Amino acid sequence: MATQTQPAAVLENTAAPSPTHATYLERTRKSAEAHARAETVMPGGTSRQAGYWTPYPLTIERAEGVHLWDVDGHRYIDLINNYTAMVHGHAYPPIVEAAARQLPQGTGWAAGNIPQTSLAEQIVGLVPSVEQLRFTNSGTEAGALAFTVARIVTGRSKLLMARYGYHGSLLEFETGSFGREGPFTYLARFNDLQDFESVLDAHGREIAAVFLEPVLGSGGVIPASKGFLQGVIAAARRAGALVVFDEVLTFRFAAGGCQAQLGLEPDLTMFGKLIGGGFPVGATGGRKELMSVFDPTDMKVFHTGTFNANPVTTTAGGVSVRELTADRIAGMETLCGELKDGLAGAAIRVGLPLSINHFGSCLNLYFSESAPESSIVREDGEIVSRFHLAALNHGLFLAPRGMIALSTVTTRQHVAEALERAEAAMRDVAAEIG
Ligand SMILES: Cc1ncc(COP(=O)(O)O)c(C=O)c1O
Structure with a gap:
């Protein structure tokens, strides 16, 4: 990390x-x-x-x-x-049993499987802002995918995130994790609405998405105030940028994540970690109209991955989410x-x-x-x-x-x-x- x-x-x-x-x-x-x-x-x-x-x-x-x-x-x-x-700790028996039942049935194929749909249904059922989602193999990939969607939808190329935020091991996010701006990355102080507003005022037309962790995780376990998150959502909407909540870590804090707890609706949400039940996972979700960029019949974003939504990860993830x-x-x-x-x-x-x-x-x-x-x-x-x-x-x-x-x-x-x-x-x- x-x-x-x-x-x-x-x-x-x-x-x-x-x-x-x-x-x-x-x-x-x-x-x-x-x-x-x-x-x-x-x-x-x-x-x-x-x-x-x-x-x-x-x-x-x-x-x-x-x-x-x-x-x-x-x-x-x-x-x-x-x-x-x-x-749920290591080798959690209900997850071990479910994964072990799946293993002899096969671990991946280039077609649908039922466990991925069940896990997607669980997440959609818990998170009001998410009508549809796509699975990936890591939180980093979920972030990359959210950024791609935002770039395609807005026609802009940059992102704004909190200084010392963390959204994955991708150059565009990593500079920010270390507190540095980069060619694609603007930064503002976490929990400082004015700072986010002033960057959006100055550079809004270049910014495709504002990425935010509702609780800064690797940056030091610092919760955002509801007013700050609400204010950033409003400022991003005024600037025509999408808001991406990174709930990769914060999904453990409340059923439906911090956004459900606070009653906030970002445009896109990144998931990861616990939703894989210990196996590699990520997901990006949001409203249908945004997620339709992936629709194979009218595709604007090409998204695929050999191990995306494999039945072992999604079976284990289903148990992990259900038991939380x-x-x-x-x-x-x-x-x-x-x-x-x-x-x-x-x-x-x-x-x-x-x-x-x-x-x-x-x-x-x-x-x-x-x-x-x-x-x-x-x-x-x-x-x-x-x-x-x-x-x-x-x-x-x-x-x-x-x-x-x-x-x-x-x-x-x-x-x-x-x-x-x-x-x-x-x-x-x-x-x-x-
Ligand atoms: C908030 C947050 N976003 C994204 C990521 C990246 O997830 P992954 O390590 O699965 O790529 C992490 C990982 O620590 C994270 O804490």
Whole structure:
């Protein structure tokens, strides 16, 4: 993921490694070997920036429920759940059973299948602004597709997004994730309606679409205010640009996503992550009149993909969406609030500054007196990197940048255990930084 904060190089470069670093090296010898092997055939030994950290990432052998096991045999409580995608944890039995029933029936063919229609019906039933959708294999592709639709419909070529927003691993979005404008990308400050309005006033005629996450996810778990989202929709409509809500991550926060919760209707919506039940997925949806650009009988956008809407992904996704009930969403939110309070208490006890951005079942930690504008621009890069490695040493798996996303199978007992481990990790860090 483009917005991955890289653990500070200081950990790697220090002549005498910190005890945390040394313990990590000592505990994870097989991961080190596996990574060295991977590095010879993949740059950085990975195909995914978000699965990389220094000195090297763990290699995971197996995952079940809230737990991961690495190749050295250590068990971790997983607090990030594949960056929110595994909303029911790992190897969730109803998903495993449904996918396993599908596998012997075949995994893909160049024709229709019933599970894709069922999943599309589920999503259309939940999201009022979506009358039709098209599946892709990732959230990134969903974003690219939404941008293509907007370009075709408006005849314009550029997009406007929030600085430090994230809409996928595509150059047009990535510059914005790092806070830079690009040849196709205008930026405005998240939650700052005036800034969005002024960019639309100045450049509206070039802008095909405004992309927005209702909650900035990888940018640091920051909810948009309803007034801001409403205002941007109105300003975009005045400028003749489409509004694309990116609910790839935020679909976990409410049945029908944040837009259903807030009563807002964007033109297009991007989906991904949980709607694949753990398999690769994305989707772009909207009103029929917009989605008709794909209509094969009067096609304006050519869209195809060998694995789009394959029956394994859509079968698993159907279970994932069905099982994400309002009660379970509320349960995750309650536990996440308890986790947040517990982490704040632990930081006070060990004497580390800690600020926490929290929304629903997700949070982001900052070892500073206040949370920065984004997790990309932060003062605590070195401390959060140390904490990440220390947490791994204590059997706690979270994002290197301090992001946490719970699953529906996380229990109060898991939260209590996670808090003990997090406090031990904070104690290690506090001792090292004096
Ligand atoms: C809000 C948002 N949009 C888009 C994407 C891209 O999805 P994918 O990683 O499936 O390409 C992500 C992934 O983290 C995301 O968080």
